[in-house]
Amino acid sequence: MRIRLRIKEVAENKGWTMTKLSHRSEVAFTTVKSTFRDPYRTLNTDTLRRLAEALEVSIHDLIEEVPDDKED
Structure with a gap:
């Protein structure tokens, strides 16, 4: 499994905007x-915590597990 960040969505x-999120979260x-x-x-x-707090969501809302591209 891979972790995909959902910050953009x-x-x-x-x-x-990216600028607004950067300012509100104090993340570069x-x-x-x-x-x-x-x-x-x-x-x-x-950093993930700061972004979640700025967006007023749970950290869990900013990540998702996705299957690896490899086939077994």
Whole structure:
């Protein structure tokens, strides 16, 4: 299983830009931008918590498990 970040979808559903999310969460714009571009990137738990708090959602709302591309 892989973890996919849903930060972009949640932010866009709220009508938030990357800039707004960066300011509200106090997370660097470059980090927010990279999560929008690559939902499979590694993100530390503190950053994930800050993004969730800014978006007023649970951390669980920002992640999803997706199957690996490999076939067994």
